Amino acid sequence: MRRLWAFLLTGLALYGVYWFAANRLFDEGSYRKQVAFGSVFVPYGWVYALGGVLLLALLLLLYSLAYVALTNRLQGKRRSPWPLFLQGVTHLFLWVLILLVYYPVVQVVAASFDPTNNLFSFKRPETGFLLLDAKVVPYLPAPSLENYAKLVEGVVLYPYQVGLALLAGLALLGVAGIGLLRRLLPQEAWMDLWQGRLLLLMALAVFVLALLLSPRQFTGQGTEAKFLLWVRNTFLVSGLTGLLAVLLTATAGYAFARFRHLPGRYPLLLFFIFVQMFPGFLALVAIYYLLSRLDLLNTFTGLVLAYSGGIISFGTWVYKGYLESISPSLEEAAMVDGATKWQVFTRILLPLSAPMFVFIFLLQFVGTYSEFVLANLVLTGVESWNVGVGLRSFTTGQFQTKWGVFAAASVLGSLPILFLFYGFQQYFVSGYTAGAVKE
Amino acid sequence: MRHPPGLKGFLLALGLLLGLLLLSTGAGLLAYFLLEVYLAPPGWTILGVALLVLLPGAVALGRRFPWLTDWYYFLPALSFLLVFTLYPVGLTLYLAFTDYSGKRNGFPDRSTETRVVGQEGPRLLLEAPVREALRCDPCQGETVEVYAEGHRLRARIAQAEGAALLLDRVPPFRAGYVAKVNAFRFVGLRNFAFILSQASQALLPVFLWNVLFAASTVLLNALLGLVLGLILNNKGLKLRNFYRTVLIVSWALPGVITVQVWVALLNYNFGAINRLLGVLGVYPIPWLNDPDWAKVAILLVNLWLGFPYMMTATLGALSTIPDELYEAAKVDGATPWQALFGITLPLLEKPMAPILLSSFAYNFNNFYIIYLLTGGGPAQEGRLATAQSTDILISWAYKTAFSAEGQSAYGLGAAISLLIFAITVAISLVNFRVTGALREVR
Numbered sequence: 001m002r003r004l005w006a007f008l009l010t011g012l013a014l015y016g017v018y019w020f021a022a023n024r025l026f027d028e029g030s031y032r033k034q035v036a037f038g039s040v041f042v043p044y045g046w047v048y049a050l051g052g053v054l055l056l057a058l059l060l061l062l063y064s065l066a067y068v069a070l071t072n073r074l075q076g077k078r079r080s081p082w083p084l085f086l087q088g089v090t091h092l093f094l095w096v097l098i099l100l101v102y103y104p105v106v107q108v109v110a111a112s113f114d115p116t117n118n119l120f121s122f123k124r125p126e127t128g129f130l131l132l133d134a135k136v137v138p139y140l141p142a143p144s145l146e147n148y149a150k151l152v153e154g155v156v157l158y159p160y161q162v163g164l165a166l167l168a169g170l171a172l173l174g175v176a177g178i179g180l181l182r183r184l185l186p187q188e189a190w191m192d193l194w195q196g197r198l199l200l201l202m203a204l205a206v207f208v209l210a211l212l213l214s215p216r217q218f219t220g221q222g223t224e225a226k227f228l229l230w231v232r233n234t235f236l237v238s239g240l241t242g243l244l245a246v247l248l249t250a251t252a253g254y255a256f257a258r259f260r261h262l263p264g265r266y267p268l269l270l271f272f273i274f275v276q277m278f279p280g281f282l283a284l285v286a287i288y289y290l291l292s293r294l295d296l297l298n299t300f301t302g303l304v305l306a307y308s309g310g311i312i313s314f315g316t317w318v319y320k321g322y323l324e325s326i327s328p329s330l331e332e333a334a335m336v337d338g339a340t341k342w343q344v345f346t347r348i349l350l351p352l353s354a355p356m357f358v359f360i361f362l363l364q365f366v367g368t369y370s371e372f373v374l375a376n377l378v379l380t381g382v383e384s385w386n387v388g389v390g391l392r393s394f395t396t397g398q399f400q401t402k403w404g405v406f407a408a409a410s411v412l413g414s415l416p417i418l419f420l421f422y423g424f425q426q427y428f429v430s431g432y433t434a435g436a437v438k439e
Numbered sequence: 440m441r442h443p444p445g446l447k448g449f450l451l452a453l454g455l456l457l458g459l460l461l462l463s464t465g466a467g468l469l470a471y472f473l474l475e476v477y478l479a480p481p482g483w484t485i486l487g488v489a490l491l492v493l494l495p496g497a498v499a500l501g502r503r504f505p506w507l508t509d510w511y512y513f514l515p516a517l518s519f520l521l522v523f524t525l526y527p528v529g530l531t532l533y534l535a536f537t538d539y540s541g542k543r544n545g546f547p548d549r550s551t552e553t554r555v556v557g558q559e560g561p562r563l564l565l566e567a568p569v570r571e572a573l574r575c576d577p578c579q580g581e582t583v584e585v586y587a588e589g590h591r592l593r594a595r596i597a598q599a600e601g602a603a604l605l606l607d608r609v610p611p612f613r614a615g616y617v618a619k620v621n622a623f624r625f626v627g628l629r630n631f632a633f634i635l636s637q638a639s640q641a642l643l644p645v646f647l648w649n650v651l652f653a654a655s656t657v658l659l660n661a662l663l664g665l666v667l668g669l670i671l672n673n674k675g676l677k678l679r680n681f682y683r684t685v686l687i688v689s690w691a692l693p694g695v696i697t698v699q700v701w702v703a704l705l706n707y708n709f710g711a712i713n714r715l716l717g718v719l720g721v722y723p724i725p726w727l728n729d730p731d732w733a734k735v736a737i738l739l740v741n742l743w744l745g746f747p748y749m750m751t752a753t754l755g756a757l758s759t760i761p762d763e764l765y766e767a768a769k770v771d772g773a774t775p776w777q778a779l780f781g782i783t784l785p786l787l788e789k790p791m792a793p794i795l796l797s798s799f800a801y802n803f804n805n806f807y808i809i810y811l812l813t814g815g816g817p818a819q820e821g822r823l824a825t826a827q828s829t830d831i832l833i834s835w836a837y838k839t840a841f842s843a844e845g846q847s848a849y850g851l852g853a854a855i856s857l858l859i860f861a862i863t864v865a866i867s868l869v870n871f872r873v874t875g876a877l878r879e880v881r
Contacts, residue, residue, distance in 0.1 A: 024731040036708045036723040045720035087677075090670055094682050097667075101686060101743065107711040108700050134718045135711070248516045255512035261442060262509055264449025275520060277863045278528045279804055279833055282840065282856035285534065285544075285849050286527035295482035309523035312516050341509070370695040370807070373837075388695040392811075395699050403703065410700055414692045421691035422684070 038124055040134035053096065060088035110138030111407035115146040147408035151227040154220025164209040171202035175423075196354075203239075210235045215383040223393060224405050226382055231413065233300070234386040237375070238368040240304045242361040245311040249360060250353070252312070253319030254345050258328065276313040283309075284377055291378060303378045307368060315360045322356045323349065359427045366417055387413045442506040452510050459500060460518055463492040476611060479589035493518075535854040536625060541847030543623040547584040551619040555585070558614050561597070561606040565617065569599040573619040578604075582622050587615035623850070630854035641826035641835065648734070649831040653802040656741045657795055663742065664749025669783070671750070672757045683754070690747035698811040701740045702727070727812070730819050730828035737829060741808055749798075756790040757783070793874040800866040804859065809834045832859050 025031065035041040042048070068081035124133055131137040157165075178195045210232045218229045255262075256269055287306050288297075296302030331344045339347070372388030379385060385393070391413065394406040421428060442448055467489035474480045501508045539545070553572040557564030563585070565572055575581045578599035583606075585592045590612040598605040604617065634642055667686065671679050689697065704711045705726040713723040726736040760783065768778045809815060815830035815838060822828075824844035826835045832855060838844060840852025 020731070025735065030725065030729045030731060031722065033722050035717065036713060039708075039714055039717045039723070041717045041720070041722075043720050045718050047720070049719055083675075087675070090673075090676060091678075094670070094686075098682075098685060101689060103715065104697075104700060104704050104711065104743075105688065105692075107704060131718065134714050136715050136718055248519055251512040251514075252516035255509065259509050259512070262449075262452075263442070263445055264453065267449075268513065272516070272520065274864060274867075275524055275528065277867060278524075278531075278860045279806075279836070279856050279863070280524075282833070282836055282852065282859075283524075283527035283531045284841065285539070285853075286530035287523070289530070290523075290527060293482050294486065301483075305523055308519050309527065312520055312524075316516060345512075366693070370693045372695055373806075387693075391696060391699055395702060406703075407700075410696045414696050417693045418688075418691050425684075425687075 040124070040130065042130070053092070056092055057089060060092065061085055064088060107138065108407045108410055110140060111404055112147050112411045113143040113145070114138075114140055114404055114407075115142070115144045116404075147404040148412070150222075150224055150405050151408055151412065152220075153222075153225045154218065155225070155228055156217045156219060158217075161209060161212060164205050164212070168202045168205035168209065171198045171205065174198040175202065206235065207239055210239070218383075223382055223390070224402065224409065226385070227390065227409050227412070229383060230385050230387050230390040231416075233379075233384060234369055234388075235416075237300050237303055237307075237386060238365045240300070241307045241311065241368045242364040244304060244308055245315050245364040246357045246361050248308065248312055249315030249319050250350070250357070251345070252316045253323060254349060256316065256320040257323035258331070258341075272313045272316055276310060280310045284374065287374070288377060297378060298380050298384060300379075300384075303375060306374055306378060307371070311364050315364070318360060319353070319356055322353065326352060355427070358424070362420060362424055362427060366420065369417055442509070452507060455500060455504065455507055456510055456514065456517070459493065459496050460521065463489040463496060466492040475590075531853045532857065534623075534850050535630060535857050536627060537623045537850045538626045538629070539623040539850040539853075541849075543621050544847075544849070545623055546621060547586075547618040548621050549618060552616050553618070555614040555617055558610070561594075561609045563604045563606065563614055563617060565602045565604060568602050569596075569604050573617070575599075575619060582620040583617050584620055585610050585614045585617050587612055593620065626850070630851045633851065634854060634858075637823060640821060641823045644822065645826050645830055645832055645835050648829065649803060652734070652737065652831060653799050653805075656738055656745065656802050656805075657799050659738060659742050660745040660749045660798070661791070661795060663746040664751075664753050665787075667746070667750040668753025668757055669779070672754055683750075686750065687747040689743050690745075690751075694744060694807060695811065697744065698740065698808055701743075702812060705736055705740075728817055730817055733813050733817055733829045737808060737812055740812060741802070741805070744808070745798075745802075749794075752791065752794045753787070756787050756794075759790060760786050793870055796866065796870040796873060800863060800870065803831075803866065804833045804863065805831070806833045806837065810837070832862075 064081045064084035068079055068084060071077070072079055124135065125139045125141070127133060127139070129137075132139050175195055175198045178191050178198070182191055213229070213232050215229060218226050220226070252272070256265065259265065287309075291297050291302045291306060294302070296305065326349075331348055334344050334348060335341075370388060372386065372392060375386045376389045376392075379389070382390075391406065391409060394402050394409065443451055464485070467485035467487070470488040471480060471482070471485045474484065497511060497514070501511070551573045554566045555563050556566050569578055570576055573581070573583065575596075578596050581596050582593060583596060583604075585594060585606070590610075592608070592610050592612075594606040594608050594610070596604060597607045670676065671683055673679070676682075705713075707713060707723055707725050707728055710726070712726065716722075716724065725732050727733055764782050764786075765778055768782060773781065809829060809831055813829045815825075815827045815834050817828055819828040825838040825842065830838070836852045836855035836859065839855060840849045841847060
């Protein structure tokens with residue numbers, strides 16, 4: 001019965017998709033059979049592409065047949081060629097997918113090195129190679145760093161700031177080096193310790209650097225020359241928000257996890273969870289009013305406080321879950337020896353919780369990095385924008401002339417988050433999917 | 440020392456904590472208003488003074504009721520929640536029943552600013568006739584703001600005559616200017632009635648597309664994620680960690696940037712996507728200019744953004760299935776397909792259900808992709824200006840409340856967000872029911 005329903009629903013959905021495609025997507029009005037001016041059009045190009053993929057599959061088939069036949073002959077076994085062929089087809093599928101997934105990334109990175117801004121140009125290169133002429137494969141006759149130069153134009157760094165940046169870079173190198181050593185040598189305790197210390201050093205150096213940079217050092221003309229300032233603003237706000245999230249959620253998570261004797265703990269938890277389901281930024285006017293009463297408009301403090309509304313429930317929930325997975329026997333033993341709850345919390349649990357705090361911090365950092373609605377409202381003036389607001393000014397303004405600069409800014413603005421994500425991949429993956437692996 | 444039990448104990452503790460918070464806030468406000476008469480302190484002195492009262496108050500209260508100290512662990516989070524979440528949300532709920540808008544926002548209207556030329560107790564003499572200067576008729580009962588450097592005061596007009604103005608209170612400073620306050624009114628359920636009366640132009644199509652969008656994006660992402668998860672979970676596959684790391688890239692890039700990049704890539708004439716399609720023999724597609732294609736574009740971009748998460752979640756769920764099951768199935772002579780449909784998929788159901796549900800809830804309110812990619816457009820006939828072809832509830836609310844098309848009808852936007860709140864809570868209740876996450880807590 002259930003299967004019947006499933007079939008019926010799937011059929012209905014597929015018919016709906018078909019109807020939508022036939023009547024709404026590919027009807028005369030929506031899909032006009034005219035080639036865009038200046039673009040390359042190959043009639044039945046998809047047949048060639050499909051043929052190419054099939055040809056590759058055929059080659060794989062021949063290869064696996066020949067290889068298996070050869071090894072069977074040499075070793076006197078009777079193995080089937082199909083597993084090898086299937087493995088090959090899987091790799092082919094994955095590579096096609098990788099090409100598709102990376103296509104936009106490659107286009108943007110290429111555009112950032114292209115000084116001619118040719119997104120909106122009708123001119124097309126005449127190289128004789130089809131994919132280059134169609135600009136599907138980026139055509140870069142003269143790659144240059146001009147776009148990046150525009151972003152850092154007129155930035156004046158003081159020597160001690162350069163020193164701080166170098167320190168951060170060295171610490172990062174150290175972390176990466178230890179990471180490499182971990183792969184090569186057997187695990188040792190000092191690796192963890194020093195990796196942690198170097199990371200902390202780097203974070204501190206970056207934070208101090210962000211704090212010491214001032215808008216006066218960005219003397220370039222035009223809004224795009226303020227890009228690094230926006231990055232600095234974003235770092236400052238995101239870092240403080242992440243820190244605040246850890247500070248606020250630590251004690252509450254501890255109390256929810258361990259103070260099971262408190263009556264009303266459950267309704268309080270419900271309150272914590274459900275109050276934040278209100279679409280936060282729609283309370284903008286109220287937040288704006290509150291911040292204007294407190295004279296915190298156009299300050300980073302005000303923005304961080306405004307974010308603090310949305311960061312508590314998730315962190316509390318995650319930290320509570322983490323503490324519940326730790327056996328309370330150690331704490332109980334300490335309590336028997338006369339330790340107070342506060343001592344238990346600060347001496348025993350806090351050191352144990354460092355990975356969880358890192359996770360909460362990172363999540364908040366990355367989340368805040370992408371925020372632009374509240375930031376747009378609270379922070380006014382080019383000098384206090386964050387990355388999201390700044391990039392938006394490129395796309396809504398005279399985009400045409402700034403496509404190259406926009407691409408360069410996108411690349412530069414993405415790098416910190418990309419590094420964080422790949423550096424702390426296991427935190428993100430385990431944290432986000434915690435529900436999936438819960439027994 | 441023992442905690443008073445049951446509901447009484449809870450209410451007592453909560454009452455003491457909230458009392459303490461209210462007391463310190465009150466002290467902060469009082470100090471602020473006292474100081475305001477003599478000097479102009481920044482508004483955040485309220486918070487500072489409140490903190491100064493809160494800390495010793497908490498210590499004193501802890502001495503008197505030792506059992507209360509356990510509750511202090513909630514205090515930092517609770518006070519931030521109250522001030523920066525509950526208060527704005529409460530205010531928004533209240534505004535949902537008012538006609539608050541850009542024109543009626545409770546702030547003084549600077550275009551009615553008029554200089555005060557004479558002052559005698561509550562009687563002010565303006566430089567122009569009151570009725571024309573403040574644009575009010577009748578002026579009696581209207582709220583005005585009287586201000587000078589570093590001071591301001593709200594008062595009602597008791598009487599207006601020519602250029603003379605009688606206030607209902609005496610300004611404690613030398614008045615410099617006076618301006619009318621754009622007051623907003625309580626309108627009851629009128630905002631909700633408006634939403635319902637325009638349902639066919641906004642609520643219904645928007646809601647329908649909202650549900651369709653969230654459901655199909657979850658379905659598409661989950662399908663691709665499932666396929667990839669199954670492929671990459673195969674231990675015989677070479678380079679599987681490499682593929683896993685490489686394919687995750689769109690998750691690792693900040694969405695606010697990538698979505699804006701996609702806008703350029705989907706451009707009709709010049710975008711990289713249409714260039715690629717041209718080489719494949721497909722005529723250019725109006726990705727962002729056609730109401731129906733825009734929906735497809737949103738789904739595709741969201742697939743690009745979201746499949747790594749689903750892939751990772753599937754891999755996590757797959758790792759919980761013990762290998763012995765497959766070995767036993769193999770011994771019994773099951774084909775790989777039978778193992779897939781008999782073991783893997785049924786066992787994936789339980790761990791994936793909460794992930795799919797929370798993903799649905801997330802996408803239901805996925806403001807960023809809609810706002811950054813299409814801005815809710817392209818325009819469609821017969822709709823409200825704020826609810827175009829790809830608008831979902833939350834972007835409709837945002838545009839109603841904050842954009843020029845919506846005339847900044849904030850009260851109306853707040854009413855819509857109340858609706859969203861109800862739906863979100865309903866989805867998460869279902870989610871908690873499925874996962875049993877809250878039952879464990881109990």
